[in-house]
Amino acid sequence: MRVKGQGLLLWAPLLAFVAFFALVAAGLFKPADTAVRSKLIGKALPALTLPPIVPGHPGLTGEERGPRLVNIFASWCVPCAAEVEELARLRARGVVIDGIAVRDTPAELSAFLARHGNPYRAIGSDAESRSMLALGSSGVPETFVVDAAGVIRYQHIGAIGPQDFEAILRAVEDARTI
Amino acid sequence: MIAEAGLAALWLAAALSLLQLVAGGLAVRGVDVASLVRPVAVAQGALAAFAFAALMLVFARTDLSVALVAANSHVDKPMVYKLAGTWGNHEGSMLLWIAVLAVSGAAVAAWERRLPERTMIATLAGQAAIALGFYAFLLIASNPFARLSPAAAEGRGLNPVLQDPGLAFHPPTLYIGYVGLSVAFSFAIGALVTREVGPAFARAMRPWVLGAWVFLTLGITAGSYWAYYELGWGGWWFWDPVENASLMPWLAATALLHSVSVLATRGALSAWTVMLSVVAFSMSMVGTFLVRSGILTSVHSFAVDPTRGAFILLLLSIYVGGALALFALRIGTVREGTLFQPISREGALVANNLLLSAILGIVLVGTLYPLGVEAIAGEKLSVGPPYFNAATGPLALLLVVIMAAGPLLRWRRDRIVALARKVALPAILLAGGLAATLLLAPGLRILPLLGLSIAFGVGVASLAPLWGRSLRRTPLFTWGMVVSHLGIAVALGGMASESAFSRETLVSAAVGETAEVGPYRIRFEGVTPASGRNWTAVEARLTAERGDDVLVLTPQARIFAAPPTETSEAAIATVLDGQLYTVLGKPGADGHWQLRLWWKPFVTLIWLGGGLIALGGLMSLIGRVRRERRPAIWAAFA
Numbered sequence: 001m002r003v004k005g006q007g008l009l010l011w012a013p014l015l016a017f018v019a020f021f022a023l024v025a026a027g028l029f030k031p032a033d034t035a036v037r038s039k040l041i042g043k044a045l046p047a048l049t050l051p052p053i054v055p056g057h058p059g060l061t062g063e064e065r066g067p068r069l070v071n072i073f074a075s076w077c078v079p080c081a082a083e084v085e086e087l088a089r090l091r092a093r094g095v096v097i098d099g100i101a102v103r104d105t106p107a108e109l110s111a112f113l114a115r116h117g118n119p120y121r122a123i124g125s126d127a128e129s130r131s132m133l134a135l136g137s138s139g140v141p142e143t144f145v146v147d148a149a150g151v152i153r154y155q156h157i158g159a160i161g162p163q164d165f166e167a168i169l170r171a172v173e174d175a176r177t178i
Numbered sequence: 179m180i181a182e183a184g185l186a187a188l189w190l191a192a193a194l195s196l197l198q199l200v201a202g203g204l205a206v207r208g209v210d211v212a213s214l215v216r217p218v219a220v221a222q223g224a225l226a227a228f229a230f231a232a233l234m235l236v237f238a239r240t241d242l243s244v245a246l247v248a249a250n251s252h253v254d255k256p257m258v259y260k261l262a263g264t265w266g267n268h269e270g271s272m273l274l275w276i277a278v279l280a281v282s283g284a285a286v287a288a289w290e291r292r293l294p295e296r297t298m299i300a301t302l303a304g305q306a307a308i309a310l311g312f313y314a315f316l317l318i319a320s321n322p323f324a325r326l327s328p329a330a331a332e333g334r335g336l337n338p339v340l341q342d343p344g345l346a347f348h349p350p351t352l353y354i355g356y357v358g359l360s361v362a363f364s365f366a367i368g369a370l371v372t373r374e375v376g377p378a379f380a381r382a383m384r385p386w387v388l389g390a391w392v393f394l395t396l397g398i399t400a401g402s403y404w405a406y407y408e409l410g411w412g413g414w415w416f417w418d419p420v421e422n423a424s425l426m427p428w429l430a431a432t433a434l435l436h437s438v439s440v441l442a443t444r445g446a447l448s449a450w451t452v453m454l455s456v457v458a459f460s461m462s463m464v465g466t467f468l469v470r471s472g473i474l475t476s477v478h479s480f481a482v483d484p485t486r487g488a489f490i491l492l493l494l495s496i497y498v499g500g501a502l503a504l505f506a507l508r509i510g511t512v513r514e515g516t517l518f519q520p521i522s523r524e525g526a527l528v529a530n531n532l533l534l535s536a537i538l539g540i541v542l543v544g545t546l547y548p549l550g551v552e553a554i555a556g557e558k559l560s561v562g563p564p565y566f567n568a569a570t571g572p573l574a575l576l577l578v579v580i581m582a583a584g585p586l587l588r589w590r591r592d593r594i595v596a597l598a599r600k601v602a603l604p605a606i607l608l609a610g611g612l613a614a615t616l617l618l619a620p621g622l623r624i625l626p627l628l629g630l631s632i633a634f635g636v637g638v639a640s641l642a643p644l645w646g647r648s649l650r651r652t653p654l655f656t657w658g659m660v661v662s663h664l665g666i667a668v669a670l671g672g673m674a675s676e677s678a679f680s681r682e683t684l685v686s687a688a689v690g691e692t693a694e695v696g697p698y699r700i701r702f703e704g705v706t707p708a709s710g711r712n713w714t715a716v717e718a719r720l721t722a723e724r725g726d727d728v729l730v731l732t733p734q735a736r737i738f739a740a741p742p743t744e745t746s747e748a749a750i751a752t753v754l755d756g757q758l759y760t761v762l763g764k765p766g767a768d769g770h771w772q773l774r775l776w777w778k779p780f781v782t783l784i785w786l787g788g789g790l791i792a793l794g795g796l797m798s799l800i801g802r803v804r805r806e807r808r809p810a811i812w813a814a815f816a
Contacts, residue, residue, distance in 0.1 A: 010509060013453065014502035017460075021495050023549055024467070076765070108768075 050124025202303025223284025608635025669787025696777025
């Protein structure tokens with residue numbers, strides 16, 4: 001016995017496949033964007049109050065203004081030592097860099113800065129990684145570009161290498177114009 | 179020279195597949211060229227196998243004037259990884275794919291003689307049509323034999339995560355399973371074209387489906403264990419798109435395996451079986467597409483490229499779309515078989531098929547969902563274990579319960595009372611297991627709790643078909659079913675135990691400090707440098723004490739020279755009641771090291787179960803072939 005409409009039902013698998021095809025074809029021909037963006041991009045930087053840790057550098061008060069980089073780092077983090085060179089180049093181009101030292105000690109950090117260089121304006125000590133939670137950061141190092149209004153414009157996960165220099169500099173330039 | 183010979187063989191094989199398709203198509207329409215088709219299919223298989231052997235030889239000799247070798251191998255690599263490098267990359271793995279396709283087509287041509295010749299010719303033409311598209315893909319978009327001028331000096335190396343013995347075995351096994359399903363697909367095409375869907379069709383197809391399914395099961399089991407010990411995350415299944423891509427064909431093939439039995443024995447479910455044959459291989463192709471195109475972000479996509487993805491998508495739309503259209507046009511003219519009562523073997527198998535299909539649907543939706551959300555809302559997200567576990571878990575448990583009851587039912591119709599009598603003992607055990615777990619381990623989540631007790635009851639029930647039978651006279655395929663079903667129960671027990679009782683500790687330890695995980699007390703003895711042929715490492719020495727037993731574990735953080743990469747090598751100690759799993763993490767401040775320690779009771783049952791499932795499949799295969807007196811056929815799988 002053939003039920004009315006059964007003939008149409010037989011086409012359902014083909015229709016489902018056509019839907020699948022449309023979906024993946026759309027996905028395939030879109031420009032690739034593999035980065036998972038931070039939920040905080042476009043949002044205000046949370047006010048972070050972190051005490052100073054090494055002499056000569058203020059801590060973070062949450063009152064900082066102006067376009068800048070916020071760099072999460074630590075003296076025990078090997079990639080952080082590698083990225084100091086790029087940070088110094090950014091500093092030489094007039095970029096203000098605030099550091100957040102995660103789970104660090106004054107002695108270790110002073111030695112780190114003496115050895116690898118010191119591109120920072122302010123360094124706040126975050127002994128319990130609280131700022132990392134507040135920033136939704138995935139690890140150390142990680143760098144945020146913040147504009148004059150205190151809004152996060154760009155996020156870089158991992159160490160800044162020579163190949164990332166231009167992109168970060170451009171992001172800071174963009175952050176100067178609101 | 180070797181590379182050129184391989185390329186020539188590939189072109190020749192492509193030409194033969196075109197000939198096979200045209201001759202097959204003409205023969206089905208009555209032109210007298212049918213005798214051409216089988217020899218051509220065999221020759222095509224031999225040439226494709228030759229091309230793959232040529233590529234292996236090029237890798238074995240590290241011929242750096244071949245671009246693929248230069249990009250994926252290195253002079254200093256151990257030989258086994260040089261060979262594994264053949265399929266550890268896009269071009270090589272696609273060549274393996276098509277070689278398996280062509281060889282299975284050749285095996286069908288050489289041995290399968292039980293269906294009407296016209297159906298067989300149409301089947302082989304279908305196989306040739308699939309092969310032709312993938313030859314075109316290789317030759318146009320991903321030539322594995324392309325030369326590099328000038329030749330490279332030493333080669334870039336293979337992704338270190340892939341430099342592991344498990345990988346020498348895992349992808350080829352999985353591919354034989356994936357692509358073996360193409361035979362079922364082609365059988366369905368042949369049967370639709372000639373309108374020959376019946377018990378004979380099902381009996382002819384069954385050994386091929388079983389063979390592919392055994393390899394698929396082994397491949398998934400090995401892949402799961404590989405991810406477990408190599409990725410160093412302590413998990414054995416991540417619901418990652420690449421894993422789902424292998425699970426979906428398995429689910430479809432498992433459903434097919436059971437519906438084929440109904441069709442072969444009772445002549446029912448013909449349309450559904452044809453549909454599943456199409457779906458199973460379509461899932462293989464979708465899986466290949468998802469993995470090869472890089473369209474979904476995955477933890478282990480090792481070879482991705484969007485333009486190639488477009489090519490595979492095109493092939494996919496031709497084959498899957500064509501087959502589904504053919505299905506819609508022709509299946510209405512196929513005779514449906516005999517009717518049956520809901521309480522019967524057929525009824526249980528229909529329930530099995532519906533549940534497997536539902537799980538397949540859930541996995542497919544979950545895998546594609548991020549793509550849909552991105553297309554519509556523009557947000558990137560990933561669907562994780564919480565969705566998959568919650569959505570598939572209850573269905574899978576129900577499926578396992580039905581699996582235990584099904585084989586105890588009679589074909590056509592049975593009585594609830596008769597069934598109740600047979601399952602009384604397992605049901606009591608299940609309830610006992612539930613009560614025992616509730617008493618001994620209070621506070622378990624519902625899924626692991628049910629999982630443990632069902633595994634216990636079903637493990638016993640799966641042996642029930644043997645009760646009261648002479649074990650020596652029980653056919654081998656019945657033994658196979660029992661062993662496979664027992665394997666499911668064993669694997670389920672392992673999964674539930676791992677999920678319910680695993681203990682994890684993350685410590686930052688200085689030398690000499692101790693930590694506890696599960697029944698073990700672990701002492702951090704120190705770190706030493708270590709090195710292998712193409713890597714250096716920091717190796718931690720841990721001693722684990724449990725009563726009088728002392729185990730020594732040496733997890734490593736490895737640094738590979740080519741390409742420069744860090745990996746962590748977990749150290750795993752297997753004892754009778756579980757595994758101790760240790761990973762060395764990053765050095766912290768002042769001489770502390772991060773250590774991740776897991777105690778996983780009975781976790782090994784997961785893979786033991788997987789092995790039993792595959793073994794049962796193999797026993798069934800041998801049993802069926804022997805029963806149907808075609809001894810030649812299993813030479814193809816030897």
